[in-house]
Amino acid sequence: MRRKLIAGNWKMNCLKQEAIALSGQISNFYARLQNPSFDMFIAPPFTMLDTVVKIVGASGVVVAAQDCSVYDFGAHTGDISPSMIKDLGCKGVIIGHSERRINHNEISEDVHTKAVAALQTGLKVIICVGETLRERTIGKTLEVVSDQIKASVPLDAETGQIVIAYEPVWAIGTGRTPTPEEVQKVHAFIRDVLGGLFGQATASAIQILYGGSVKPDNASLLLSLPDVDGALIGGASLKAEEFSAIAQTLK
Numbered sequence: 001m002r003r004k005l006i007a008g009n010w011k012m013n014c015l016k017q018e019a020i021a022l023s024g025q026i027s028n029f030y031a032r033l034q035n036p037s038f039d040m041f042i043a044p045p046f047t048m049l050d051t052v053v054k055i056v057g058a059s060g061v062v063v064a065a066q067d068c069s070v071y072d073f074g075a076h077t078g079d080i081s082p083s084m085i086k087d088l089g090c091k092g093v094i095i096g097h098s099e100r101r102i103n104h105n106e107i108s109e110d111v112h113t114k115a116v117a118a119l120q121t122g123l124k125v126i127i128c129v130g131e132t133l134r135e136r137t138i139g140k141t142l143e144v145v146s147d148q149i150k151a152s153v154p155l156d157a158e159t160g161q162i163v164i165a166y167e168p169v170w171a172i173g174t175g176r177t178p179t180p181e182e183v184q185k186v187h188a189f190i191r192d193v194l195g196g197l198f199g200q201a202t203a204s205a206i207q208i209l210y211g212g213s214v215k216p217d218n219a220s221l222l223l224s225l226p227d228v229d230g231a232l233i234g235g236a237s238l239k240a241e242e243f244s245a246i247a248q249t250l251k
């Protein structure tokens with residue numbers, strides 16, 4: 001059985017004191033659970049990674065970055081390399097979030113290169129895919145998601161190190177979500193695409209998260225879908241009560 005994963009993407013939020021308070025509350029919540037049935041990741045901004053890694057300590061919460069460079073060292077002003085992220089004690093990185101694809105013109109080939117670099121360093125990668133509203137309206141959701149996966153996911157990766165997050169762009173931060181039937185359909189399709197790349201047995205072990213306006217009141221339905229293995233949460237991950245309420249729907 002696939003283990004569930006609850007991941008919080010803080011995006012460009014939290015000054016020092018807020019990050020300290022939030023990571024403290026989340027790690028206390030997670031550390032108090034007896035044998036949690038799910039893993040918990042949080043992805044603060046780069047500036048807070050070092051502090052947050054120290055705060056979560058041995059609670060079991062995993063700290064991830066929100067992006068990484070394709071390079072490891074050298075003359076790349078402003079870039080942060082996978083080795084630097086790992087050096088702080090982080091164990092994962094989100095790659096190809098739609099806000100990077102849209103605001104920084106990242107294409108799937110860039111996502112692929114970053115994923116290769118991160119995997120070589122030993123980081124777990126959460127690779128994001130998802131259609132825009134326009135692509136959905138013209139019936140291209142499955143085609144877009146399939147193309148993004150095929151071009152973004154490194155084929156020689158150890159599959160335990162890869163997580164896919166399906167995040168419809170139009171659902172991010174909008175309070176709108178696809179219906180549970182639509183989410184399940186896309187997740188099952190993603191698993192089929194992964195099956196074509198890695199074989200069915202391997203594909204059935206890869207965690208596929210749903211992201212886009214996951215809140216305490218819709219989490220239990222979304223997280224109970226057969227091919228939904230967890231959630232990538234933006235807005236609701238900035239409030240410890242909401243983030244833990246979402247996790248608690250897993251029991």
Ligand code: PGA
Binds near residue numbers: 009172211214232236
């Ligand atoms: P949201 O963001 O939960 O605020 O919709 C999700 C994401 O962008 O990962």
